[in-house]
Amino acid sequence: MPEQLVMGNEAIAFGAIKAGVKMVAGYPGTPSTEVLETIAKNNNGNIHVEWSINEKAALEVGAGAAYAGARTLVTMKQVGLNVASDPLMSLNYVGVKGGMVILVADDPGPISSQTEQDTRHYAKFAKMMVFDPSSPKEAYEMIQDAFEYSEKYGEPVFMRPTTRICHGYQTIELSNEIEERTVEGFVKDSDRWVIFPKLSYNNHIKLEKKLVEISEDLNTYRFNTVTGRGTKGIITSGVSYEYVKEVVGDREDIKVFKVATANPFPEKLALEFLEGLDAVLAVEELDPVLEREITYVCGKYNVNAKVYGKLTGHVVNAGELSADKAAESIALFLGEENKFAADETSAVGAPELPARPPVLCPGCPHRASFYAVKLAMKGKKTRYCGDIGCYTLGNAMPLDMVDTCLCMGAGLTMAQGFAHAEPDVYSFGFIGDSTFFASGMTGVVNAVYNQANITIVLLDNSTTAMTGHQPHPGTGRTMMGDVVNCVDPEMILKGMGVKTVVTADPLDLENAVEVVKKTAEKKGVKAIIFKSPCIAVSKPAQREVIDEDKCINCKKCIKELGCPAIVLKDGKAFIEKSMCFGCSVCETVCPVQAISKAGGDK
Amino acid sequence: MNMNYLLCGVGGQGTVLAAKVLAAAAIAKGEEVKTTETIGMAQRGGSVTSYVRTGHGIHSPIIPLGAADVIIGFEPGEVVRNIKYLKKGGTVVVSTKSVMPVTAALTNSTYNGDEMVEYIKKAAENVVIIDGEKLCNECGSDKVLNVILLGAAIKSGAVGITLEETKDALLKRLPAKLHDLNIKALELGMRG
Numbered sequence: 001m002p003e004q005l006v007m008g009n010e011a012i013a014f015g016a017i018k019a020g021v022k023m024v025a026g027y028p029g030t031p032s033t034e035v036l037e038t039i040a041k042n043n044n045g046n047i048h049v050e051w052s053i054n055e056k057a058a059l060e061v062g063a064g065a066a067y068a069g070a071r072t073l074v075t076m077k078q079v080g081l082n083v084a085s086d087p088l089m090s091l092n093y094v095g096v097k098g099g100m101v102i103l104v105a106d107d108p109g110p111i112s113s114q115t116e117q118d119t120r121h122y123a124k125f126a127k128m129m130v131f132d133p134s135s136p137k138e139a140y141e142m143i144q145d146a147f148e149y150s151e152k153y154g155e156p157v158f159m160r161p162t163t164r165i166c167h168g169y170q171t172i173e174l175s176n177e178i179e180e181r182t183v184e185g186f187v188k189d190s191d192r193w194v195i196f197p198k199l200s201y202n203n204h205i206k207l208e209k210k211l212v213e214i215s216e217d218l219n220t221y222r223f224n225t226v227t228g229r230g231t232k233g234i235i236t237s238g239v240s241y242e243y244v245k246e247v248v249g250d251r252e253d254i255k256v257f258k259v260a261t262a263n264p265f266p267e268k269l270a271l272e273f274l275e276g277l278d279a280v281l282a283v284e285e286l287d288p289v290l291e292r293e294i295t296y297v298c299g300k301y302n303v304n305a306k307v308y309g310k311l312t313g314h315v316v317n318a319g320e321l322s323a324d325k326a327a328e329s330i331a332l333f334l335g336e337e338n339k340f341a342a343d344e345t346s347a348v349g350a351p352e353l354p355a356r357p358p359v360l361c362p363g364c365p366h367r368a369s370f371y372a373v374k375l376a377m378k379g380k381k382t383r384y385c386g387d388i389g390c391y392t393l394g395n396a397m398p399l400d401m402v403d404t405c406l407c408m409g410a411g412l413t414m415a416q417g418f419a420h421a422e423p424d425v426y427s428f429g430f431i432g433d434s435t436f437f438a439s440g441m442t443g444v445v446n447a448v449y450n451q452a453n454i455t456i457v458l459l460d461n462s463t464t465a466m467t468g469h470q471p472h473p474g475t476g477r478t479m480m481g482d483v484v485n486c487v488d489p490e491m492i493l494k495g496m497g498v499k500t501v502v503t504a505d506p507l508d509l510e511n512a513v514e515v516v517k518k519t520a521e522k523k524g525v526k527a528i529i530f531k532s533p534c535i536a537v538s539k540p541a542q543r544e545v546i547d548e549d550k551c552i553n554c555k556k557c558i559k560e561l562g563c564p565a566i567v568l569k570d571g572k573a574f575i576e577k578s579m580c581f582g583c584s585v586c587e588t589v590c591p592v593q594a595i596s597k598a599g600g601d602k
Numbered sequence: 603m604n605m606n607y608l609l610c611g612v613g614g615q616g617t618v619l620a621a622k623v624l625a626a627a628a629i630a631k632g633e634e635v636k637t638t639e640t641i642g643m644a645q646r647g648g649s650v651t652s653y654v655r656t657g658h659g660i661h662s663p664i665i666p667l668g669a670a671d672v673i674i675g676f677e678p679g680e681v682v683r684n685i686k687y688l689k690k691g692g693t694v695v696v697s698t699k700s701v702m703p704v705t706a707a708l709t710n711s712t713y714n715g716d717e718m719v720e721y722i723k724k725a726a727e728n729v730v731i732i733d734g735e736k737l738c739n740e741c742g743s744d745k746v747l748n749v750i751l752l753g754a755a756i757k758s759g760a761v762g763i764t765l766e767e768t769k770d771a772l773l774k775r776l777p778a779k780l781h782d783l784n785i786k787a788l789e790l791g792m793r794g
Contacts, residue, residue, distance in 0.1 A: 005637070
């Protein structure tokens, strides 16, 4: 095929298809999501592709397939790996038969994550190989290598691209070939597949030995490279390598060690790199993993080179890197003037810039849900526990309806902690539909069993909105293209023993407020399901307009709702027609009925 | 020839499609391309920056500071935010219409788009100012700002891509029923 512009995640997906992957399971999470979506879109029918309900489920589904001998890909974002860590930490001891790649996308910045955790630590913790691509093109090749290495050593391996690889595009020549592989099938062997203390002990010994072998093997891995010469060296990996190259250019007087496999660390190649060096700079994102590895190698082999990096303040220790930041670090390290891209436009006295904090979309039903709860509970002592999803944005002013946000599923359980510790508060747990399936359900059982006095607010918009509208068990669609029975959250809640479960349309604001008022007063666990589709998966209604003659310029619509479609124009509230979705919540808010549907009264 | 294009605006304005068109036009000429985007966590309304790098031997997907040949600005405030990326002697193509963040309406602090444009004129050597709102109205669609700006950028001569090359790349990405509208937008943008 000719060269085409391919997104990093697509490149990984096409590489996995080429490698003959048979099972793909994952949970959506930025920036990993498009890997699984691309495989589903290009599935010739021979691959089972699924959005599992969470990362733990995905990894376990994957483990079964890999035990049977199928090449398996499991996808998630970095915090998803925390959820999957339970099976992970045993799977490494057991090993796999079919090649298994666990694709975990890290997010330096963080740009759209709760943490800046570094999956390379997990690789070390779990005693697993980790492949770290530096570009989409390399990722395409590397995922195929990762399957080979996994099968060669009978171990699951990590591939951990970062946001700039996942969401970066590059011209790549893709191949149409698919490696045809047969799945041998599971071979019963209790001494191999059933984890027991004895097996773990024996396999621990084997695993440590294997890691030494793998490290030896990776010394000659094609994407681990040492270039240049001289007494100063830079150790780097992933997209940071590209930043270093951008800065160093064709300079031959600096050695560059590109580490594609941070674990197990290619020690011999590192020694080759250290040969003749008196100083090393580690340029990497997230944690100083390479910096510590190279320091260790220096100590172990008595190499007299000083190591600089995050731990010495030469490289920033939080946030993502860039060529510009790498240039500063390298100039400081070399004791040279930073001449990189000095030809900047001189910009002095720039006017103050508008901040654009993330807000809920115009017409988003979550706005109405939060506002309904806010109105209903006015004057009461409340705790509003939020969760992960678009509705975290309910924290923004003027709604200000999220008191806590911790991790997937924590809203419902944290609300219980508040209710037990502060019996006089009205404690609410907000959760989206996809998050409910992912990790909310166990929290509901916990609340029912332990007699918590909480109100669950399930914000059901019929999609996984924030990661780009993936289907989930409540949508009745699968990634294999099948239409299946919807799993109904209302029946789940009732089945779990929640006595009061009320479903309401949040866009019918007056009724929604009444529902909250009534429900919150009940004792024990009760639930409100606010059901209204995400605007991205539904059609806009007739937009709203403000009748200038009726408007008394109180700006209540702006101050109460914070809808991006309502702006100030010449000091008066005005609805941007290109943005309005016609949710009509502002109609209800206006005290003088100045807002109505365009084209006359409805 | 190596070129760096920076496109910036607000989520929902169509910056990403415009970036893809520039990339596709460069690929058609046999160039290597790397692109990336900076998008916040909101689905709409946040600052969006697309970086398109074409040519050979490109490393960083993000354009280094002071290295953008062209900035195509969908919103004047966003251009000011990104002006540090512009190369000395580089070109800015900017739509005058400001997009107010919801916070501006809340705090009664609407900002002045004209002030931003005045600043851009001082900071950059070559500035093409486009009344995006007016031209969108002429086209009868508020979804074609991206194509109008592409047209204006081509006209400026700074992008190194011809109208025909852009048209080819653009129409391949759009369904046939949108072709006439987008050709009109491209032409209106070239007229300025």
